[in-house]
Amino acid sequence: MFKHILIPTDGSDLSLKAVLYGVKLAKSCGAKVTGLTVAVPYRVVAVDAVLIPLDEADYEERSRSASDKALEQVKIAADAAGVTCETVREVHDQPYRAIIDAAQALNCDLIVMASHGRRGISALLLGSETAKVLTHSTVPVLVYR
Secondary structure: OOOEEEEEOOOOHHHHHHHHHHHHHHHHHOOEEEEEEEEOOOOOEEEOOEEEOOOHHHHHHHHHHHHHHHHHHHHHHHHHHOOOEEEEEEEOOOHHHHHHHHHHHOOOOEEEEEOOOOOHHHHHHHOOHHHHHHHHOOOOEEEEO
16 A cells, blocks of 8 residues: 655644654555755744744754654664664755655655644645645645544
8 A cells, every 4th residue: 555654743732643653654654754844944033023032043953853752753663663764854944845755756656644723814824734735746645534
């Protein structure tokens, strides 16, 4: 069935549930998994002409730490299930594009990811990375709710 499953994660509780489901699915299929985090590049933030200082090195350290924790969750789940696992951290302006590109570059035949289920104005303004992956991916996507 599936041979290589990509599991994007942001380290949230819902993403962890998707990780656990993706690993369980991989075990049942004899597939390997790749855990993926996507960090947005450092940007200077300004609000009403007031610059909010956040040191680039501090941003990178926090981003790297969050990615490491999220990817460690994937490694632990895969190890516990006896599933072969690799992890990748990407930095990209468009996380959905990084997910799709990684799936294609790694020859994944399924993407398993969580849906954060934004509603109302936040969904309209922020959109959903999951929805964008669903819309643009040629690799099948399983959404864990």
